[in-house]
Amino acid sequence: MSGTYCHFGAGYPLNSLFGSKLMLYERTSGQMKQNGFNLIFKASRQFLLNMMGKAEGDPLVFKGVALDEETALKNLEGNALKMGLRDISAFRIALAVILDDEKTMIQMLERLKSYPLQDLSITRNIFRQSYAGMACLIVGTNTEHAExxxxxxxxxxxxxAMNKAGMVSTVALSVCLKALEKPSIDMYNEAIESCALAGLKQFEALMCERCGTMILEQGNEKGSFDYFSRAFFLYNDIGMIAKTNQLVTKHKFLADVSLKRPGTASVCSSSRAGWDATASSFGV
Known part of the structure; x- marks a missing residue:
């Protein structure tokens, strides 16, 4: 289970091979009557399919071949229902932040706000709280939701506190949260570089995209180009087809086949060494 959250949190490739592994874990946990783990692996696979652009409908909703949220939760009760709702909501708030849907962010925050911050699983907790923290800062500054x-x-x-304990990923994630709290080009650049050095590829892409959006809203279309194009290539490297499709729809220049990858190899987190380092940074 920890490896699954590490895979998603670090931005490792999303592909059919990983999907096959999740199916194996799902089948094994079902045979062992481990319903909680079984639900996590089903939710993981549906998250994978939605991000790969293979959702049967709305990519923000879990209603597909791996998991139908409504049906799955109806079959649970007591503590199993509580934990199942937490795990599904953690994946869906990640989808909401990545796909920039504030309505779903608010819905998932309302679900998650009653759960304690701490979790027995370090990787699951970092995954959930990183996206929850980002959602809080995105909607908290745009709506009346001061809580x-x-x-x-x-x-x-x-x-x-995790930083002091030597958790590399939370150092970079703390910078990301700071950038969202007090957005500026300098803060976003610091967050981008921190994520690149920590090997957190999808958070690097998120910060590039948020910075590009901020610059574009300031009327500097040309200045946003490098940030959006870098975000696009990072998302594409991971296999987040639902996201790259969304970016191309929003920013037509990204569909240009002559677009060249930005020359940012010095801070890009796509190296194998960076990926290998990330597993330990997520507590695995």
Whole structure:
């Protein structure tokens, strides 16, 4: 299970091979009557399919070949239902942040706000709290939901404690949260480089995209080009086809077949060494 959250959190490739492994884990946990783990692996596979652009409908919703959220939750009760709702909501808030859907962010934050910050699984906790913290700062500054800003501060405090314990990934994630709290080109650049050095490829892409959006909103279309194109290639390297499709729809220049990869190899986290380092940074 920890390896699954590490895979998603670090931005390792999303492909059919990984999907086959998840199916194997899903089948084995089902045979062993481990319903909680079985649900996590089903949710993991549906998250994978949605991000790969293979959702049967809305990619923000879990209703597909791997998992139908409504049906799955109806079959649970008590603590199993509580934990199942937490795990599904963690994946869906990640989808909401990646696909930039504030309505779904708010829905998932409402589900998750009653759960304690701490979790027995370090990798699951970092995955859930990183996206929850980002969602809090995105919607908390754009709506009347001030309570989300308080939750974000609690998550930052928790990450700082992990930083002191030597958790590399939370150092970079703390910088990302700071960039979202007080956005500027300098802060986003720091977050981008921190994620690249930590091997957190999809968070690197997220920060590139958010910076590009900020620059574009300031009226500097040309200045946003490098950030959007770098985000596009990072998402594409991971296999997040649902996201690259969304970016091309929003920013037509990304569909240009003559587009060249930006010359940022010095800080790009696509190297094998960076990937190998990331597993340990996520507690695996």
């Amino acid at each position: 989300y800003l308080r939750l974000a501060k609690s998550i930052v405090k928790m990450f700082k």
